[in-house]
Amino acid sequence: MTVRVRKAVFPVAGLGTRFLPATKVVAKEMLPIVDRPLIQYAVDEAIEAGCDTLIFVTNRYKHAVADYFDKAYELEHKLEAAGKTELLELVRHVVPANVRTIFVTQPEALGLGHAVLCARPVVGDEPFAVILPDDLLWNKQGRGALGQMVDHVASHGGSAIAVENVSADKTGSYGIVDVEHFDDRAGKIRSIVEKPKPEEAPSTLAVVGRYVLDAAIFDCLDKTRPGAGGEIQLTDGIARLMGESVVNAYRFAGRRFDCGSHLGFVEATVRFALENEKLRDSAAAVMQAALDDLRAGAR
Ligand code: UTP
DSSP: OOOOOOEEEEEOOSOOGGGTTGGGTSOGGGOEETTEEHHHHHHHHHHHTTOOEEEEEEOTTOHHHHHHHSOOHHHHHHHHHTTOHHHHHHHHTSSOTTOEEEEEEOSSOOOHHHHHHHTHHHHOSSOEEEEOTTEEEEOTTSSOHHHHHHHHHHHHOSEEEEEEEOOGGGGGGSEEEEEESOOSSEEEEEEEEESOOGGGOSOSEEEEEEEEEOTTHHHHHHHOOOOGGGSOOHHHHHHHHTTTSOEEEEEOSSEEEETTSHHHHHHHHHHHHHHOTTTHHHHHHHHHHHHHHHHHTOO
16 A cells, blocks of 8 residues: 655754855745745645645744744734735745644754654654755646655655756765666665765766655664764665665656755746746846846946
């Protein structure tokens, strides 16, 4: 029997150092791409994949994430009184009524693996998803990346990790998988090598921020000692899980914006501005003007 993936874990307790000084006070996940915070894109993807329980692993500085999903009485009242029904709907329905949000604290930023382990009491003994909101995955053509992975797990079993082909000179920035019987979409992972030099990389398939994991990962993470940077790495836990059950790499259809990096964030902003019907023409015009200025050497 296939178990439905109902729970999605969002580890958002990292320090977000690449976006300092903004992240001194604004959680990275609350930075907007055009008009919606990164966390909203991630949550929408999880809901589309069929998840109805969203578990956020936060820390004591990240009240904004919980506030975002909470009811905003005063604001709603004012929008209602002003007859701004469209905005009211936006504010009221950041998640549909049937979806639960649960907040768990990671007391110390001891790594992504540790953050996932903090969700254990809420996830229990069922397969679950992990979404890193700073990887914004976008499939214009259809089902989101997590939905594709959930479908793959439903038909093939095991766990699944999202991968993306990167250029050979970028392997040193990612976990790179060695996969057997890869059919250009999915295949069983033999091993994951952390940040290999191009000449040592087993492939160019890089691990990105979506996972569908068997609950056995929790015991694996429990046994995992701190690795690189003194943190408990999710990758180390997954390497252990691979010794017990099948973990597949899944090359999702769609594209990724690495919004944890400045360039990826700008790229996503440009792309989503151009996708936005109301903004498209004027956004294209200001981009063109900026490029013209740049070419002309203007200040
Ligand atoms: P990153 O490696 O991107 O770290 O974490 P970060 O703190 O978010 O950002 P930088 O690199 O310092 O700029 C990957 C994901 O794991 C979460 C982060 O919130 C992010 O979603 N994470 C990381 C935790 O929840 N807890 C941790 O201890 C570490």
